[in-house]
Amino acid sequence: MLELLTCSEMAAADGRTIAGGTPGIVLMERAGQAVAERVLARASGRLRVAVLCGPGNNGGDGYVVARLLAKSGHDVAVHALVPPDRLRGDAAEAARGWAGAVLPLEGWTADGFDVVVDAIFGAGLARDIAAPVDSVIAAVNESRAHVVAVDVPSGIDGDTGAVRGCAVEADETVTFARRKPGHLLLPGRMHCGRVHVADIGITDATVADLGVRTAANAPGLWSDMLPRPDAAGHKYKRGHLVVASGGPSRTGAARLAARAGLRAGAGLVTVASPPDAVAINAAQLTAVMVRPVDGAEGLADILGDARFNALVLGPALGVGEETRRMVEVAAAAQRHLVLDADALTSFAGNLAGLWQMVTSAVPSGVVLTPHEGEFSRLFGEAEGVAQARSKLERARAAAAASGAVVVLKGPDTVIAAPDGRAAINENAPPWLATAGTGDVLAGIIGGLMAQEMPAFAAACAGVWMHGAAAAAFGPGLIAEDLPEMLPRVWRELLELLFSTGN
Numbered sequence: 001m002l003e004l005l006t007c008s009e010m011a012a013a014d015g016r017t018i019a020g021g022t023p024g025i026v027l028m029e030r031a032g033q034a035v036a037e038r039v040l041a042r043a044s045g046r047l048r049v050a051v052l053c054g055p056g057n058n059g060g061d062g063y064v065v066a067r068l069l070a071k072s073g074h075d076v077a078v079h080a081l082v083p084p085d086r087l088r089g090d091a092a093e094a095a096r097g098w099a100g101a102v103l104p105l106e107g108w109t110a111d112g113f114d115v116v117v118d119a120i121f122g123a124g125l126a127r128d129i130a131a132p133v134d135s136v137i138a139a140v141n142e143s144r145a146h147v148v149a150v151d152v153p154s155g156i157d158g159d160t161g162a163v164r165g166c167a168v169e170a171d172e173t174v175t176f177a178r179r180k181p182g183h184l185l186l187p188g189r190m191h192c193g194r195v196h197v198a199d200i201g202i203t204d205a206t207v208a209d210l211g212v213r214t215a216a217n218a219p220g221l222w223s224d225m226l227p228r229p230d231a232a233g234h235k236y237k238r239g240h241l242v243v244a245s246g247g248p249s250r251t252g253a254a255r256l257a258a259r260a261g262l263r264a265g266a267g268l269v270t271v272a273s274p275p276d277a278v279a280i281n282a283a284q285l286t287a288v289m290v291r292p293v294d295g296a297e298g299l300a301d302i303l304g305d306a307r308f309n310a311l312v313l314g315p316a317l318g319v320g321e322e323t324r325r326m327v328e329v330a331a332a333a334q335r336h337l338v339l340d341a342d343a344l345t346s347f348a349g350n351l352a353g354l355w356q357m358v359t360s361a362v363p364s365g366v367v368l369t370p371h372e373g374e375f376s377r378l379f380g381e382a383e384g385v386a387q388a389r390s391k392l393e394r395a396r397a398a399a400a401a402s403g404a405v406v407v408l409k410g411p412d413t414v415i416a417a418p419d420g421r422a423a424i425n426e427n428a429p430p431w432l433a434t435a436g437t438g439d440v441l442a443g444i445i446g447g448l449m450a451q452e453m454p455a456f457a458a459a460c461a462g463v464w465m466h467g468a469a470a471a472a473f474g475p476g477l478i479a480e481d482l483p484e485m486l487p488r489v490w491r492e493l494l495e496l497l498f499s500t501g502n
């Protein structure tokens, strides 16, 4: 159930289901039934419900909801953008099932309604909202009624999560078969309220046949690739992660990443420190080791030892030639690589160099973890990025342009692989936006890659564990708290794995 379908993939799934013998009106009945059930779940007495119907099948669903709620004894008013005789196909048929009055949508006011069912536009939204719908949406958003959106809140683009002019702010959204990217990407996610996915008879096989490449980021996506505790294991089997530190006044970021790498399960972690910062690093580290490493040349020396199998480069490392050379040395030495912060900025305007470096690195891949600022410095000019309609498409274009797994961070972090797979994360609480949490993320991913978890899976798992750790800690979090929450996150993940037999 983790697949996220674009509006056109959803239409294809509907089409295939209809071609397979389930009439469209049956799908629409089930869709309307699922929405009506959500409304009824709240009803303690007789409700005054406004059903706002648009000109397409989303409106058709609305007519089904209206009929079912009226049949259950509620007081239902239908307000429609176009008269029922202008509807076509299944929507026309659904409207014929509504025996009550159809009032105009224009000029609708929220007076006295307990519930609003938003069935104006769904997957067929094709342009920005204009008059008269804009003022109706404003009235919905100002009202105190409970708002249930059918499929997507009207005005939200289901593919991109963008607000097309203006959009309904729903309390609940009922969608069908699978969610869409726009339910997870901002600002769409903020407009949906709680999202329910209703089964309307579109089978898993039908969805699988679509070859969908986008998923919600959750353990089901990568749990079978998580490193497992092994009774016969020893620390060298769990990899040795190296995190490069900045100079004497810039050492904290590397230590944060290093501790996170250790908590993520790397067998050993070493901070590679400029010689003049060794004393500072050593004074604050215990389980993590420190080693003097002088720039790219020093790094090349220690990478002569094959046991150092993964590196995190970038947090507070400094922007410039030396950092770029360190990255190139690590890539040439075929190590698993996580590049963050200054390592990314050191390649700004040098996409060709980045591509060359990435493609010379281990086949298991390189993970880049930019926030929006680093992303635009690095990928602003990349093919497909400027034209991309959404954060999802931008991350995907950047992954294709760099050959690396791209983790485009934020409240709706997108993880994209160069082969087109992508995941959207949704478990990060807002208090994760605090200094140093990005360093921790790079360390977690590096720790998983040190244990030989493949790059895309490690990036997805790392982003999820990072969000779960923040959620488990709660508000007031600082970056140092995150690694300390990872044991709890691991315990929950492993319990889940053993309970599902994966």
Ligand SMILES: NC(=O)C1=CN([C@@H]2O[C@H](COP(=O)(O)OP(=O)(O)OC[C@H]3O[C@@H](n4cnc5c(N)ncnc54)[C@H](O)[C@@H]3O)[C@@H](O)[C@H]2O)[C@@H](O)CC1
Pocket (backbone or CB within 6 Å): 011, 014, 015, 024, 027, 028, 029, 031, 054, 055, 056, 057, 058, 059, 060, 061, 120, 121, 122, 123, 124, 125, 126, 127, 128, 129, 130, 150, 151, 152, 176, 200
């Ligand atoms: N058989 C199916 O395909 C099913 C579809 N279902 C529903 O059908 C919906 C998709 O139906 P449609 O493809 O008809 O699309 P919609 O009903 O979302 O909207 C399409 C209609 O809105 C108009 N429109 C688009 N943007 C507009 C704008 N900004 N201003 C004014 N008019 C605008 C279009 O010209 C078209 O008439 C889904 O969201 C879902 O609710 C469900 O009934 C389940 C089955």
Ligand SMILES: Nc1ncnc2c1ncn2[C@@H]1O[C@H](COP(=O)(O)OP(=O)(O)O)[C@@H](O)[C@H]1O
Pocket (backbone or CB within 6 Å): 371, 409, 410, 411, 412, 413, 428, 429, 430, 431, 432, 433, 434, 435, 436, 437, 438, 439, 440, 441, 466
């Ligand atoms: N509003 C938000 N809600 C949830 N997570 C967020 C939000 N803003 C940022 N984050 C997350 O916080 C982390 C910040 O990373 P980054 O920007 O690199 O900060 P730093 O450099 O201070 O470590 C990322 O994992 C990002 O996804």
Ligand SMILES: [K+]
Pocket (backbone or CB within 6 Å): 058, 118, 119, 120, 121, 122, 149, 150, 151, 152, 153, 154
């Ligand atoms: K809608």
